[in-house]
Amino acid sequence: MDTIISTSTISRELSFTGRSSHAMVAMAPAAGLVLASLAVVLATTLWTAAVHLLWRPYAVARAFRRQGIRGPAYRFFVGNNEQVMAMRAATADDVLDLGSHDIIARVMPQYKAWVASYGKVFLSWSGYTPSLCVGDHDMLTADVISHTAFGSSYREGKEVFVAQRELQYIAFSTMNNAAAKEAKGYGNDLLGLMLEANSSAGAGGQKAAAISMDEIIDECKTFFFAGHDTTSHLLTWAIFLLGTHPEWQQKLREEVLRECGGTGTPLQGDALNKLKLTTMVLYETLRLYGAVIMIARETRADTELGGVKIPKGTTTMIPMAIMHRDEEVWGADAGEFKPDRFQNGVGRAAKHPSAMLAFSAGPRSCIGQDFAMLEAKATLAVILRRFEFEVAPEYVHAPAEFLTLQPKCGLPVLLKLLGQ
Numbered sequence: 001m002d003t004i005i006s007t008s009t010i011s012r013e014l015s016f017t018g019r020s021s022h023a024m025v026a027m028a029p030a031a032g033l034v035l036a037s038l039a040v041v042l043a044t045t046l047w048t049a050a051v052h053l054l055w056r057p058y059a060v061a062r063a064f065r066r067q068g069i070r071g072p073a074y075r076f077f078v079g080n081n082e083q084v085m086a087m088r089a090a091t092a093d094d095v096l097d098l099g100s101h102d103i104i105a106r107v108m109p110q111y112k113a114w115v116a117s118y119g120k121v122f123l124s125w126s127g128y129t130p131s132l133c134v135g136d137h138d139m140l141t142a143d144v145i146s147h148t149a150f151g152s153s154y155r156e157g158k159e160v161f162v163a164q165r166e167l168q169y170i171a172f173s174t175m176n177n178a179a180a181k182e183a184k185g186y187g188n189d190l191l192g193l194m195l196e197a198n199s200s201a202g203a204g205g206q207k208a209a210a211i212s213m214d215e216i217i218d219e220c221k222t223f224f225f226a227g228h229d230t231t232s233h234l235l236t237w238a239i240f241l242l243g244t245h246p247e248w249q250q251k252l253r254e255e256v257l258r259e260c261g262g263t264g265t266p267l268q269g270d271a272l273n274k275l276k277l278t279t280m281v282l283y284e285t286l287r288l289y290g291a292v293i294m295i296a297r298e299t300r301a302d303t304e305l306g307g308v309k310i311p312k313g314t315t316t317m318i319p320m321a322i323m324h325r326d327e328e329v330w331g332a333d334a335g336e337f338k339p340d341r342f343q344n345g346v347g348r349a350a351k352h353p354s355a356m357l358a359f360s361a362g363p364r365s366c367i368g369q370d371f372a373m374l375e376a377k378a379t380l381a382v383i384l385r386r387f388e389f390e391v392a393p394e395y396v397h398a399p400a401e402f403l404t405l406q407p408k409c410g411l412p413v414l415l416k417l418l419g420q
C-alpha cells in the first residue's frame, strides 16, 4: 500500500515536468521499489548503529554496575579506544631493566590505571561491542576491543589488501606444489588430508567436497599466522632469558649434550622428549613472555561466570599476561624467572591446574602446542650445543605487542662458537 502511494506521488511529480506520463507510469513502480528498499536498508542500518553504539553499551554497563562492576565511562562511537591508545603512547618509550619482567605497564597500561581507579573488578566499552575482561579465575578487569574497521586509514586498508593477496598467492603455490604430487597421493600431513577431502567429492559434483578450496586457503593462512610468529618469538624470548641467566644456559647445554649428544649427532624425537630442564625453561618463557598476551571469547547466550552475569554478545577478554603474574596463583615470586616452578609439570606449577594459559585451554586451545614445543626444543638444542651466547649491550628491553609479544627493537645477541 505504501509503495502504491509513493509511486503515484512520484509519477504525479514527474508529470509536472511535461514528460510523457505513460513512460513515467511504467517506470514509477520500479523506482518506488528501489526507493522503498533503500529506505528499509537505511532504517535497518540506523537501527543497528543505534543499538550497538547507544543502547547496548549503556544497557550492558547498567547490568554490570548492578553487580558492582564499574569501569571508565563509555564514549560514543570510540568507547575507550582513545584512552587506551593514549595510555599506550605514554608508556611506549619506557625501557625496563634487564631483570624486570613487568611488561604490563608497557603492553596493557590501561589495566594498571583502571584497576587502581575502580578496584579489582571493572569494565569498559569499545565503540561497538561491550567487553568485559576476566582475570585471575574470578572477574578482574574490563577492556576494549579496537575495531580496526573504524580506525584504519585508506593506506592501511590498501596494505591489508596487498598483504592478503600475497598470502593468497603463497597459499595457492603451496597447494599447487602439493597437487603436483597428486600422482603419489597428497601425503598424510594436514595439507594433504585437506586436499584429499576436497578431491574426494563425487564425479560430476554429485557429492559436495568435505572442505572447499577457499576453506583450505583460509586454514593455510591461519596456520601461517598462528604457527610462525608465535614460535619464533618463543625462541627469541627464551634466548633473551638464557642470555641473561647464564647459569640456566649452562644447565640446559649440559642436558642437551647428555640427552642428544654433540653437534655431530642427529637430533632424535626421543632424545628431545627427555629435555626436562629445557621444557621447564620454555614454559617459564611462555608464562612471562607468551606470544599471545590476551584472547577473547564472545558469550553466545546469557552466561554466568565467576558469579557475574554476562549478557549475550559481550566480548570477554582474558588477559593471560596479567594472570600469569598473579601472586595469589603463582606465589610471591610470580614476577621472577624461576623455571623450577615447572619441575612437577605444567598442571602443578601454580595453585590452579589451568593457570598456565599461554596456549589457552579447553576445546579451542592451541592445536599446534606440542609441535611448537618440539620445534623450540630442537632449535634450542642445536644452538646450545654449538654456541654460548649473551644479550648484546645495545639491547633495549622494551617488550611490545604487535599482535604477538616481541622485543620492540629486536634482540641483538653475542655468540661465541664453542670449542674454539
Ligand code: HEM
Binding pocket: 222, 223, 226, 227, 228, 230, 231, 234, 290, 291, 292, 295, 296, 357, 358, 359, 360, 363, 364, 365, 366, 367, 368, 369, 371, 372
Ligand atoms: C609458542 C607458540 C604458540 C603459542 C604461544 C600459541 C598460542 C595460541 C593460543 C593462545 C591460541 C588460542 C587463541 C584463542 O583462543 O583465541 C592458539 C590457537 C591456535 N594455534 Fe597456536 N600457538 C603457538 C604455536 C602454534 C603452532 C606452531 C601452530 C600450527 C602449527 C598453531 C596453530 C594454532 C591454531 C590453528 C589455533 C586455532 C585453534 C582453534 O581455534 O581451534 N599455533 N594458539
